[in-house]
Amino acid sequence: MSKRKLTRQQQFRINKVQQERLARAKKKDAKIEEQIDAGQLGEPEQGLIIAHYGATIDVQAADGRIVRCSVRSNLPALVTGDQVVWQPDDSNGGVINAVSDRRSILTRPDVRGNLRPVAANVDRIIIVIAPSPRTPVNLIDRYLVATAHDDIHPVILLNKADLISKAPEMEQELEQYRELGYEVHIASAKDAEGLKHIQEMVADGNSVFVGQSGVGKSSIINKLLPNEDIRVGEISEATGKGKHTTTTAKLYNIPSGGRLIDSPGIREFGLWHTTEEDLAKGFPDVDEHAHHCKFSDCSHTHEPGCALKTAVDNGEVLQRRLESFLAIRDSLDEVTMRGE
Template sequence: RCHLRANLPPLVTGDRIVWRASNKGDMGVVVALEDRDSLLSRPDMRGQLKPVAANIDYIVLVIAPVPIPHPNLIDRYLVAAETVGIEPVILLNKTDLLGNDANRQSFVNEIDGMLTNYERIGYRVLKASTKTEDGLNALKTLLNEHTSVFVGQSGVGKSSLVNTLLPGIDTKVGPLSESTGKGTHTTTAAKLFHFPAGGKLIDSPGIREFGLWHMEPEDVLNGFKEFRPFIGHCKFRDCSHEQEPDCAIRKALLNGDILQERMNSYRNILNSLEKA
């Protein structure tokens, strides 16, 4: 265990530090914090940004058939990742729950269509199942030699993935709530795990909504990567992309360069900023 020098800022999982041994048994002292390549933060209940993890290469957004993934929630994570400059990866976990039931085919098609849309935008999409072990090799290849963080709703199987990828860790796994169908929180603090072949994995507490109320509207706009080619090409500099004539964003929407679902997410996030 290490004490921190008084002049150091709060440390987060993933930080690289300089430490020295203490004369008191197995104790040590953290004497310096090395520069961070990246920092993932999220606002707390008071709206203050709270660092979660540092020096991350990939933000792995874990979704699952249950609880049902909603594009707006996914988009919030993607905007947050784009804003801090960390590459997001969408991972559909628990693919074994999709099955081959004809009665669920429309639901399966809906998820597949949603993931295809994200791939067309330019996001990397992976699929996996800890039960059947499908897709785990591709996931391991991505994670090796990199530092990644798992984010997503409680109940999507983040802790089960950790247990499968790193046998012997035995991270606590919790069931879905019978009354809400949502996950129950099992991971209470961010933890860092080391892969034998290299690379690190940060398991963060599950959260059901990723608040973005600390952002400016311009940050949200730039957080939608397919919007960027059209930003700054509207007739009016203060265009709200609602009803103004010659709006480049709305024109891209009509031309199919921007999906209506993504436009809905953008407006939903903006509305949440105004209400905050």
């Protein structure tokens, strides 16, 4: 199917917007050049992005100061967790003029379905789940595929452990993930003692909390960082889901070491950029048998001699994992995959 051609008026509007953006970028860069020529910028320093507010960014300097900075227009999209080079100006602000190579990048789809970066240099993704609102296992599997695609270590954390009676089957599901080799923790944001092992786990490197809105990501961070003021959302009586309260991805330093990045609640997670090889990384238990079928193009649904179906019958692969694998594989061409 050929692409729909733009009308002359539509093309004019697009060109106008692009020209306006270019003009703003040139104006900003011209101002920066004027500051350089006037000697208003200090020596370059290393810094860490801790929050992004549209055109401005909060950078943590090497001495711990937080500096509000503007960004040169020739830089790529910057995100929380980026290591940058910045120069202080004469008004207690600064200018970011370079970014270091990233060791990892976490992305998610925007409202148009386009991938955008969320956080950089992430060492572990903590998948927060809860009995209420109930986190479905297929959503957990999709998060695991995403972490495998980005080569980021996943951790499954069951929060609100005191509500497990509302979804008792989750205990068995968590044990199954443990048997598959995944790191699993159980805690409650109401119990500081239950979070001690989490404090030790996040004491090194950068951690990102992901999960449905309402599962308690910000509540957990409030326990880990009691001196920070993080809004905790209420549960909607109409939907039983949490209201989105954290609007900007922000990085917090843990007093004992390590950093946490709190990002907006994720209800949809895009995987259309995922190949079947990436999918296999997220399902190592399934992939172990998938290459031993009688037919090389086996769909693992109805063909005779399917090694995966045999593995399920023999108890080597969980039926629900195979179903989840097939569902995700069949939806790779979708713009987004819903976890609700």
